[in-house]
Structures are given as C-alpha cells and as structure tokens.
Amino acid sequence: MTHAVIELDQVSLGWRGRVAVRDVSGRFAPGSLTAIVGPNGAGKSTLIKGVMGLIAPLRGYIRLAPHLRNSVACLPQVGDLDRSFPISVYDLVGMGGWSRTGAWRGLDDSEHARIEQALEAVGLADFSRRGIGTLSGGQLQRALFARLLMSDADILLLDEPFAAVDQATTEELMQLLCRLNEQGRTIAVVLHDLELARQYFPQTLLLAGQAVAWGETANVLTPENLHLARHLCAGDFL
Numbered sequence: 001m002t003h004a005v006i007e008l009d010q011v012s013l014g015w016r017g018r019v020a021v022r023d024v025s026g027r028f029a030p031g032s033l034t035a036i037v038g039p040n041g042a043g044k045s046t047l048i049k050g051v052m053g054l055i056a057p058l059r060g061y062i063r064l065a066p067h068l069r070n071s072v073a074c075l076p077q078v079g080d081l082d083r084s085f086p087i088s089v090y091d092l093v094g095m096g097g098w099s100r101t102g103a104w105r106g107l108d109d110s111e112h113a114r115i116e117q118a119l120e121a122v123g124l125a126d127f128s129r130r131g132i133g134t135l136s137g138g139q140l141q142r143a144l145f146a147r148l149l150m151s152d153a154d155i156l157l158l159d160e161p162f163a164a165v166d167q168a169t170t171e172e173l174m175q176l177l178c179r180l181n182e183q184g185r186t187i188a189v190v191l192h193d194l195e196l197a198r199q200y201f202p203q204t205l206l207l208a209g210q211a212v213a214w215g216e217t218a219n220v221l222t223p224e225n226l227h228l229a230r231h232l233c234a235g236d237f238l
C-alpha cells in the first residue's frame, strides 16, 4: 500500500462540541488529486480546516507524513477573507512565498520574478497594484490561485476555488492545478460541480456529515451514493 501523506483515522470534527463530520477514515496518497464533494453543510470546509490544523478533532486522529508537516498550503473560501483589508494584489500574491522569505524581510529579485510569473500565469499581470477590495469575485479567485502558485507546499487544499468563476476561467485554473499535480503535489479540492470532478479528478471523497464513499471517482459518484448523500443531508445537491 502507498504511504499516505495525510491519513484520517476515525476522525470526527465539529464546532462548539457539535459534530459536523463524523468518523471519517481514509488516506490521501502522495501525488493524488482528490475532489471533495457533498451537499451544503456536509462538512467539507470543516474537514479542510481539520487537516490544516485550524480545528482539533473531537475524536480520532489526523496524521500528516512527518516530513510534510510544514508543507500544507490552503486556498480559503472567498467568504473567509476580509476583502476590506488594505493590501494590493501584488502583496497578497507575495504572501504565498512567506515560507521562503518570512513575513517581514524584503523580497529579493528572484522572489519579485516569481510574483510576476504567478500573476502572469493567472492573467492578472495588469492588476498587481490594485487593492484586493476592487477585484471582481473571479479576479480575486485568480489572485488566490497566484498566491498558491508561489508556495512550495507539497500539499494543497482548496476550498471552493471555482465558486465565483465562469466556465472558461475554471478550465484555465484547472489546467494550472493539473500542472501542480504533475509536479508531484498532493491536491484536494472542495467542489460543487460533479462534472468537473468526473472530468479531472481521479479520486473523490463524498461527504454528507460522514464519508459516504472515498476512492476512484467513477466508483464514488454513483447514483446510489449520491442518493444516500442527499438523504443524509437536508441540503440542496446538484
């Protein structure tokens, strides 16, 4: 069996003592590309926050491979960001390199070049001096992708990165993610678009307050599993 980079062992996570996602066991293999799907309120964001170490499990264990403990980067939900914070697109993207540069040191030429390249890659080269509060939802998602491109992290966790983006932009950003995955990074993405999951993601975790299924996408996104997920959560599901 391949060693996991992230292993969940009977993990329950929640808020203020209330369980949001129960008894999840499974593993993210090195270099895997996993879609995390499920109805509203299924616990997808909660699971991401647990793996990030932002909340502690109520039960069970989340184990990261020891050499990767400092190597997790996250693209948060846009709703979790304070867009009124007075920071330029350039500086937001530059924050992605803090594991190399530290938060307070000046940036050297190579770091500036990396920021320019990341902005170029997401089509925001002309937006670098703009404040993040002036961006459209889709432009902000692109800026967050650029910040992720700056990171050397081996594990990338993305929470609804395509929420505010049109189809063409989604395809473009998806290609960027595929390239990061080809470089060997382990990637998990919270999604609502099941077709996107089927098209691009070899692995899927279907959540509905618990893990309904976790494995090869075609085996997970079956009508039976989706039906079960809908019944377990009283939310809307595509």
Ligand SMILES: Nc1ncnc2c1ncn2[C@@H]1O[C@H](COP(=O)(O)OP(=O)(O)OP(=O)(O)O)[C@@H](O)[C@H]1O
Binding pocket: 015, 016, 020, 038, 039, 040, 041, 042, 043, 044, 045, 046, 047
């Ligand atoms: N910060 C929080 N404080 C209290 N409860 C929370 C918090 N975040 C999430 N919850 C609760 O945990 C449960 C799971 O929420 P979560 O955001 O993980 O679901 P989700 O699958 O990401 O949903 P969506 O698709 O709507 O984003 C919900 O009942 C939610 O109300």
